[in-house]
Amino acid sequence: MLQWKKHLKQINNYWIFPVLLTIGTVFFILEPSPLTGVAWFYFISRVLCTGDKTIVSVSFLGMLILTISCWQTLNKEQQKKFPEAIEVTGHLSVLPDKFKIDGDRLQLEGSFSQSKKNKRKVIAFYRFTSEQEKQSWQKKYLPIRISLSGEFETPLPQTNLNGFDYRKYLKENGIYQTLSISNMHKIEMENPKFYDVLTLLSSYRKRAIDYCDNTFLKETSLHLKTLIFGFKSSEFSQKEGILANLGILHLFSLSGMHVTFFIGSFRYLLLRCGITIEKLFWLQLLFSIVYAGLTGFSISVVRALMQSIISLSNREFKWRLSGLDCWGLSLIVGLIFQPYLLFSAGGQLSYGLSFFILYVHPIVERINNRYIRMYCFSLLLNITMIPLIGLTFFEWQLTSSLFTFLLLPIFERAILPILTISLLSSFACKIKLLIDVLEIYFVIQQSVFEWLSRYSTFTLVTGIFSPVLFLLTCSSLFLLLHTMSKRSKKAYLIGAGLLFLMNNKYFSPKGTIAFIDVGQGDSIFIQTPFHQENILIDTGGKVDFEKDKWAVKTKQIANADYSVIPYLKSKGVKYLDKVLISHGDMDHCGDLLTINEKIPIRSLYFPVGTEEKPVFRQMLDRLKRKGTRCYPILAGASISRSISLEILAPTVSGTGENKDSMVVYTKVSGRRFLFTGDLEKEGEKQMIKQFPTLKADVLKIGHHGSKTSSDPLFIQTIGLTDGIISCGRNNRFKHPHKETVDTLNQEQITQFHTDKNGMIYYEWTPFTRMSPAKTIMEED
Structure with missing residues (x-):
């Protein structure tokens, strides 16, 4: 044992090597690919190149332990499932x-x-x-x-x-x-049994959450549950968009800041009570476990507590570990118990931020002015998150560092202490004035956040990073931090290169036509090469059915929030140049306002007469107030810039119904596309009479594959190769209907259904022809 302790001390300040090898092992086993394989072999060779037997032994021991842990995880995945469909x-x-x-x-x-x-x-x-x-x-x-x-x-x-x-x-x-x-x-x-610690902690957490609801007013209770117990209720989800837009959502997610406050307060109180340092270590260990349980064992809290315990043990037992060693050991322990830890955004953010804090601290410590130092620290941490943003979130809030700099001291020194004291004191005495004052403050705070979110944020929509771009961004980031630590002027050049990489979308020659899976509805996205133009035809949406008040969800989440908007942001879309609405049904225009809130619309086109629908008219009024230019159009119009969109129907003013659907034709890179909205058979017949030479390679099948559309003569005349049906899984209308599917099969047309294939998309470049249709899901 003494020999092992001696060997372990020899790799102090070198624990990063076992850490890298364990990370490489986890990714290679759980998500094998050429990239993870190359990274794994590189980490193995890097460990071997150290030439230190102790480092090599500990690294390979860690690799063995993680291999066993990953194998057990994969074995669970392969276990027999419960029977389905019965x-x-x-x-x-x-x-x-x-x-x-x-x-x-x-x-x-x-x-x-x-x-x-x-x-x-x-x-x-x-x-x-x-x-x-x-x-x-x-x-x-x-x-x-x-x-x-x-x-x-x-x-x-x-x-x-x-x-x-x-x-x-x-x-x-x-x-x-x-x-x-x-x-x-x-x-x-x-x-629960007295020895069942996890169950007891869960019960006390639930009681504490209910106590907050019963004792305090709505906004105060919301902050207590979120900031102290890590419980994000449905009411909190209503505010997440505003907090994310400001870039301060992390302040409301339990993290190192909260752990530092509560652990620091616990230590201060016990030391003031005369508890010795020796006893304090074990009491703090017990408190850490209890606090982790009361917060639901969230990833960030467990990481912060584990790192805190290792750092405390380091001082207590004189292990002589560096800050990076403590971080690395906490990550290894986390991976052993949860191999998928670094696959989640929460794990990546928690461990990523805590890692870069170790790099950023020495850089900003040289700044004499305290406030400038604090802001630079916040700004640099914001910059270090760029690679992760390009993989997961697709947008970077530049103003996040400013809001974090201004609000972090308020949260640390005012909000957290006041909430904690108010909660603890309420068990002895409930002071109505204090409860009312707290509620007034949090209501005002929310109003301020809403105003700031609307008028004082700057967001850079990066789009998704490819694996190569991700590696380049990571390399540039480490070079930037290294040159800044050396006070080299090369940091300016590297910073400019990093900014260039974040705007790579303007240099991409790839164009896309995508039929987005929005469930029972339509939404088609067109992006031209080099990010010249972003066009959306229909937005999707859902029809809300009336329910009793108690049965209505706190937050009504639009379909676009988890379909259209994330996809558009992954494509680097900050503004939509054009949105075309085929007609006034909610499954085609219902998410128009939701999309405009997240991705502003510059120009809106719709068939003349659609504005007669009261709901659509209200949408138009709100869009106009936000600055969107709105154009009612009829057949014969052409909407052109980077590509030409020709309007073939309707020929006369309508009322926004299926028969009044806008029909859009375009030819891109040698392929002809026809988008017909919910046009019915009568309209299809009229169109081929008006345009007898009309041909299309790809047709968005009318009305989600309903038997009221897709007239056999129309399908034969236009000479299709691909038919795209956009419909919801197990939809109440039973779309697509058998008659339509049979019609397409008789003409030997290749069919793609969003309910079975997910998104269907085509890609091209100025130098290549249009690709065949690509799908996200394989049909069963």
Whole structure:
């Protein structure tokens, strides 16, 4: 043992080598590719090149441990799933802080079992049948065991290019199936055993969250739950867009700042009470575990606490570890217990920021002025996040560093202390004046945030980074930090190069025509080479059905928030040059305002008469107030700049119905595209009479494949090769109809359906012809 301690001390300040090798091992095993393979072999060779037997031994030991951990994770993924598409009965065990209620929907995360041997973690969904049933669930604060019946299904994978992959997200959390509960036969609450620490902490967390709701007013309770217990309710999700736009969402996510405050306060109070340093170490260790449990063991809190414990142990036991060593050891431990840790945005942000803090601190410490030093620190940390932004978020808030600089001291020195004191003191005495004052402050704060978000932010939409661009950006970032630490003037040149890489979209020769999967609706995106023009035909949307007040979700999430908008941002779109609305149905224009809020629309085109629809007229009024130019048009118009869009219908003013759909024709890189909205058979026949020589290679099949469209004569006349049907999975209209599918099959037309294939897209460059159709999902 003494010999091992001696060897371990020899690699102090060199723990980065085992860390790199374990990271390479995890990525190569869990997501094998040529790139991860090259990186893994590079890390192996780099470790071997050190020539230090201890470094090599520890590195390969870490690689072996992570290989076993990854193998166990992959083995879980390959275990037999519960049967799908049939009703299954069993038991679901749920901790009290692992269920969420929003409107009439209940989401549960727990362990489902049919027998003691067959037990797996699942996400389950249930719809309340009455307000009383919902209220009874809101009062539960003990572990729950439910006897139920329902149907399992495999989570949906990514359906749009660069979009959210729900299946991958759940897999990274050890969940491989979702459960739709049809009936709860029996619900039992179980008192946790005194030795079941995790269950006890979950129960106390749920009680604390409910206490905040019952004791404080709405906004104060929201901040208490978010900033102290890490519980983000559906009410908080309403504010996430504003906070993300300001670049201060991290202040509301439990992180090192919160851990530093609570650990520091705990140490200060105990030292003031006369506790010795020796006893304090063990008490702080216990407090860290309890606090992690009360925050739901979030990634950032566990990382910060683990790093804090290692640093404390380093001082206590004189290990002589560097700050980088402590960071590396906390990452290795995290990876052992959760191999997918660095695959999640939370893990990447938490470990990425804490890593770069070690680099940035020495650079800014030379600045004498305290406030300039604090701002430069915030700015440099914001810059270090650029590679991750290019992989996950696609937009960089330049003003984030300024808002963080201004607000971080307020959160650290005012908001967190006041909220903590208010919560603790409320157990002894509830002071109505204090509760009212806090609520007034947070209401004012929210109003200020909304104003700042609207008028004082600057966002650079980078688009998604390719693997090569990501590596170039990372290399430029490390060179920038290195030259700044050396006070070299080359830092200015490297900074300019980094800015160039962030604007790579203007140098991309690739153009795209994409049929976005928006469920039961239409949305088609056209981007021309070198980012000359961004055009959207229809926006998608959904029809809302009236519900009782208790059953309505707190935040109504538009389809565009998880389909159109993320895809457009991944393509580097900051403004839409043109939006064309085929007609006034909500599944074609319902998300118009939502998109305009995130991605401003410069010009809007729609068929004459569509404005007669009251809902669409209201949209127009709001868009005009925001500065969008609106143009009602008819057949014969041509909308041209980088490509020509010819309007073939309607020929007369209508009322915005299916028969009045705008028909758009364009020819790009040798391929002819025809977009017909929800045009019905009568309109199709009229169009081929008016344009008897009309031909198209790719047709957006009318009305989502309904039998009311796709007249056989029309399909024969235009000479199709590809037919694109945009429809929702298991939609209530049963689109596409068999008649339409048969018509297309008879003409030997290649069909693509968004419900089966996800997004369908075509690509071209000024130097190449249009590619064949590409899809995101393989049809079953």
